[in-house]
Amino acid sequence: MENFTFYSPTYFVFGKNSETQTGDMIKRFGGSKVLIHYGGGSVVRSGLLDRVKESLKSGNIEYVELGGVKPNPRSGLVYEGIELCRKEKVDFILAVGGGSTIDSSKAIAAGVVYDGDFWDFYSGKLIEEALPVGTILTIAAAGSEGSPDSVITKEEGMFKRGATGDAIRPKFSILNPALTQTLPPFQSAAGITDIMAHLYERYLTNSTEVEVTDRLIEALLLTMKHEGPRVIENPDNYEARANIMWAGMMAHNNSCGVGRTQDWNSHDIEHELSALYDCAHGAGLAVTMPAVFRYVMKHNVMRFAQAAVRVWGCSMDFEHPEVTALEGIKALSDFLTGLGMPKNFSELGAKEEDIPALVESLCCGNGRDGKLSGFVTLDKEDCTKIYKMMI
Ligand code: NZQ
Ligand code: ZN
Numbered sequence: 001m002e003n004f005t006f007y008s009p010t011y012f013v014f015g016k017n018s019e020t021q022t023g024d025m026i027k028r029f030g031g032s033k034v035l036i037h038y039g040g041g042s043v044v045r046s047g048l049l050d051r052v053k054e055s056l057k058s059g060n061i062e063y064v065e066l067g068g069v070k071p072n073p074r075s076g077l078v079y080e081g082i083e084l085c086r087k088e089k090v091d092f093i094l095a096v097g098g099g100s101t102i103d104s105s106k107a108i109a110a111g112v113v114y115d116g117d118f119w120d121f122y123s124g125k126l127i128e129e130a131l132p133v134g135t136i137l138t139i140a141a142a143g144s145e146g147s148p149d150s151v152i153t154k155e156e157g158m159f160k161r162g163a164t165g166d167a168i169r170p171k172f173s174i175l176n177p178a179l180t181q182t183l184p185p186f187q188s189a190a191g192i193t194d195i196m197a198h199l200y201e202r203y204l205t206n207s208t209e210v211e212v213t214d215r216l217i218e219a220l221l222l223t224m225k226h227e228g229p230r231v232i233e234n235p236d237n238y239e240a241r242a243n244i245m246w247a248g249m250m251a252h253n254n255s256c257g258v259g260r261t262q263d264w265n266s267h268d269i270e271h272e273l274s275a276l277y278d279c280a281h282g283a284g285l286a287v288t289m290p291a292v293f294r295y296v297m298k299h300n301v302m303r304f305a306q307a308a309v310r311v312w313g314c315s316m317d318f319e320h321p322e323v324t325a326l327e328g329i330k331a332l333s334d335f336l337t338g339l340g341m342p343k344n345f346s347e348l349g350a351k352e353e354d355i356p357a358l359v360e361s362l363c364c365g366n367g368r369d370g371k372l373s374g375f376v377t378l379d380k381e382d383c384t385k386i387y388k389m390m391i
Contacts, residue, residue, distance in 0.1 A: 001259040011172040018176045023059030029171040031092025034063040037105045039097040064088045072274050073104040075154045081108035095135040099142025102135050106150035106168040109133045127165025136174045140245040141191030143252020145173035159366040160275035177241035189339035190282025192228045197285040198251040204263035204375040216256045220247050221311045265374040266292045272358045277349045286341035290333040291389040296376040301325045345391045355387045
């Protein structure tokens, strides 16, 4: 196991009607003037936004609002949010929605207290200071409710890039699984896929002797395998939603990733797809992961074979472990398509002729040096081959 530090101070309020505690939570973490940030309208239609405002009003907490966050959130609204917060002297950001809304909130929180362009953080600068952020989560997926990360797309060049720093870990996150019951099946499935990707990206490690995190990851993958089909079949299944929601948080607050190197090449390769085609991140991952895994499998066949046996119930072929490894990758891919996820480029809306542009942006865009590091280091030629495998 590698040395590590782990700081995960988010206060979680989990369960039915937990959003009624929003005002109390904001006070607890020192907020007096709040920006309520939300997406394209699902929280308006569900009545959640009104309930949240009620909670703030009854705590005599002032607020301003900024809606309109798009899936794959854009830099334009972040600049708008920063300006609004400065003008209104906002001291707390409340994200009400999914990963996109939370990520946009984190970007605003970091940008408000920074003299330069907030995009510096999405070009490699660590976020060391930010306004406090709280979240009310409406989709189990990105894990941003417990993570130190934010992913934003810059309209100029359509670069989709991540920023990180413990300063943007939410101060509190309110997780009411019932709020996810209004999700369309496709979004539920995309969320499940993303959660599983966060687990796989950590499972693909070059560290050895990491039994505790291996076993945690396997447990969470098994949970997703059990609960995923149950919510697709019955979107109102509160208990299945609850298990998925907490698994989504645990998959990405890094409790499963400490002490081990991690991959993240599937994420980087996917981010180019959701930047160019505006597809759901999870849908892009359903197409990306199997291709990447088949491409890099030989680097450590036993890692894939272990997942195949322990998670997917494949029997181990000791003479030909690559057969077992491939069976496991196929089982993952079949599972995701069974939930309703796309399986290739055309189902995703991607085009073969765009591959050179995807590879250029992936490997060299926004200051990158031509290579992706991770479980296996990938250059432009590797990435081209991987995208072609998705056709
Ligand atoms: O915008 P609204 O109207 O709210 O609709 C959203 C959106 O259309 C809808 N939705 C959310 N909750 C709902 C609902 N519809 C009905 N009922 C509900 N309860 O679902 C759609 C997707 O929402 P979004 O916030 O985009 O989903 P998700 O949580 O999957 O976030 C995706 C973004 O997170 C990034 C992704 O790249 C993508 O940009 N990621 C962020 C990470 C992080 N910060 O740690 C890590 C991830 O790997 C990921 O990259
Ligand atoms: Zn993800």
